[in-house]
Amino acid sequence: MIYFDNAATTKAFPEVVRIMEEAMQVIYGNPSAKHIKGMEAENLIKEAQDVIAKSLKAKPGEIFFTSGGTESNNTAIIGTAMKNHRRGKHIITSRIEHASVYEPMRFLEEQGFEVTYLDVDKKGYLRLDELEEAIRPDTTLVSLMFVNNEIGTVQPVKEAGEIIKKKNPETVFHVDAIQAYGKMPITPKNMKIDLLSMSGHKIHGPKGVGFLYVREGTKIQPLIYGGGQQKGMRSGTENVPGIAGLGCACRLMIGEQYENADKIRKIKEYFQERIQEIDDIIDNSGEAPHIASISFKGLRSEVLLHALEEREIYVSSGSACSSNKKQPVSGTLNAIGLPDEYKDGTLRFSFSLENTKEEVDETIEALKELVPMLRRFVRR
DSSP states (O other), rough: EEEEEETOOOOHHHHHHHHHHHHHHTTOTTTTSSSSHHHHHHHHHHHHHHHHHHTOOOOOEEEEEEEEEHHHHHHHHHHHHHTTTTTOOOEEEEEEEOHHHHHHHHHHTTTEEEEEOOOOOOSSSSSSHHHHHHOOOOOOEEEEBBTTHHHOOOOOOOHHHHHHHOOOHTSSEEEEEETTTTSSSSOOOTTTEHHHHHHEGGOOOTTOOEEEETTTOOOOOOOSSSSSSSGGOOSSOOOHHHHHHHHHHHHHHTTTTTHHHHHHHHHHHHHHHTTTTSSEEEOOOOOOOEEEEEEEEEEEEEHHHHHHHHHEEHHHHOOGGGGSSOOOOOOOHTTTTOOHHHHHHHHEEEEEEOHHHHHHHHHHHHHHHHHHHHHHHOOO
């Protein structure tokens, strides 16, 4: 079995599984309880906060745990808009954002907010001059993706942050770092980032847990109310096993100097070299170390995907989070201006530490057989 769908989810590290089991079987107290069992659980949360804060060069108190990337993005976007609506109702984002960003944007538009959607160039990059021009005195939030989940474009986040704060220092800058965290250094303070979203299962951690970095002093309204856990930012008994697993995954994935990301990048680059042996393709891939987007002329992505699946090679035709929606072509592929004859035949190959060059070789040989055969059956 070859698994090249790691941008959708990753296999948990064995160490993550072990610490989660311990949190469920041994350190199982409620972290809000005042007795020793509760304090043990609370310490697991603090340890995870410390690991994550260190990775971002942030403060532990700026890390809030959520159920994952979707909740983090919703909290950042809706929470900021609602808290700051008296100052303005203008928000800026791009046309290549994840569904967990553009759906909250649509919700806010229904509530009377104005959203500006920035275009990108043919490689998926934002035009920074257009960002600067779009910022107004009533712009309360800019929300941008660090790494695009479909093609892997890495946005100039630091430059964007500097532009935002220079044009309007009161504008809150949110970054969806769900495909970036663990793959590259991120320092919110230096990048002028106020809010940053992350999801555990993208870096060999558990599903159903993530975090939202909230820069000290940033005004944001909670979306979940109740017992006041996490300083009232996100009420509800914390998912201690998930948080412990998340902290463990963060530590292991980042390593000493992001050496794991470098290992993944080498597999991706080898794949990009070998995929050129296939005729009539376009490589849409950005600089992210783990995502390769390949468009096959005259093919339907789902047909090729299932043909590979029959050989136990697993890839994706887009974002797994939107796979239940019947969208003929993704917004990202439209935004980068991909030619029509390539749009329907785009697959995403995404890599992890467990992948090998031998798996790439096997996949390329399979594609060499399947692509010409499937093209012969395409209606002309």
